Amino acid sequence: MTFKQAMMSEKSENLWAATKSELNSMEKNGVWKLVTLPQGCKPIGCKWVFKTKGNSKGQVNRYKARLVAKGFTQKEGIDYNETFSPVSTKDSLRIIMALVAKFDLHLHQMDVKTAFLNGDLEEEIYMMQP
Numbered sequence: 001m002t003f004k005q006a007m008m009s010e011k012s013e014n015l016w017a018a019t020k021s022e023l024n025s026m027e028k029n030g031v032w033k034l035v036t037l038p039q040g041c042k043p044i045g046c047k048w049v050f051k052t053k054g055n056s057k058g059q060v061n062r063y064k065a066r067l068v069a070k071g072f073t074q075k076e077g078i079d080y081n082e083t084f085s086p087v088s089t090k091d092s093l094r095i096i097m098a099l100v101a102k103f104d105l106h107l108h109q110m111d112v113k114t115a116f117l118n119g120d121l122e123e124e125i126y127m128m129q130p
Contacts, residue, residue: 001050002047002048003047003048003130006048006050011052011063014063015050015063015065017063018050018062018063018064018065019048019065021065022065022066022067023067026067032127034129035126037126038126041126042126043126043127043128044069044070044071044125044126044127044128045069045070045127045128046067046068046069046070046127046128046129046130047067047068047070047130048065048066048067048068048130049065049066049067049068050063050064050065050066051063051064051066052064067130069125069127
């Protein structure tokens with residue numbers, strides 16, 4: 001759904017709250033700053049992605065909104081040099097679980113809501129405002 005469709009839907013209040021939460025989080029983490037586009041630079045577009053998180057009974061638990069850059073418009077070697085996403089593998093999880101069991105440790109799981117915001121970029125990225 002587009003942003004306009006989301007704001008016209010019956011869930012608009014919840015989706016707007018999720019959108020504000022995402023923008024507040026980005027502002028708090030200093031993810032972006034408003035600048036004048038330098039001459040010769042091409043800005044990347046963006047779009048809102050909306051999702052609902054459900055519980056085990058299939059009921060909506062929370063609404064999520066993410067502002068994503070349309071990075072597919074970039075060209076490797078021109079706009080960026082490499083991509084990397086730090087994710088864990090099943091093997092890594094199995095090793096950690098085995099160590100926890102062997103040494104009788106306590107394991108805590110957490111979800112970092114803004115983990116992707118903490119990556120360091122070497123390139124300057126210009127994105128159009130949503």
